[in-house]
Amino acid sequence: MTDLFLHNPRCSKSRAALALVREAGVELPVREYLRDPLSVDELRRIVRLLGVRPIEIVRRGEAVFAELGLGDGTADEEVLRAMAEHPILIERPIVVRGGRAVVGRPPEAVREVL
16 A cells, blocks of 8 residues: 555644654645545555554444444454445544554654654
8 A cells, every 4th residue: 555644634633643744754645535535445455554453443432333333343344344435434544654554543653654
């Protein structure tokens, strides 16, 4: 997967992480994933780079999480499809750089891939 900053401009953590990336002088393509959703294949690659199960990067507080009945026992492929169909479920921000990925929670975590 190519380098990428998955961004939600309405999220303060995402804005803070993007500022850290830019302050470090790193130029990454920014993708507003709510406007330009990721495919299941793209999400699968990101999860693989993160080294986690898909459910680990789902925002459990979103109403759609409960509506879909998602949980720790949900099959990975089902979670990936849910994230592709409902991108609000994806934890943010996520930075992919140099074959590695990190969730920017807290925002300072993005320094791991800079």
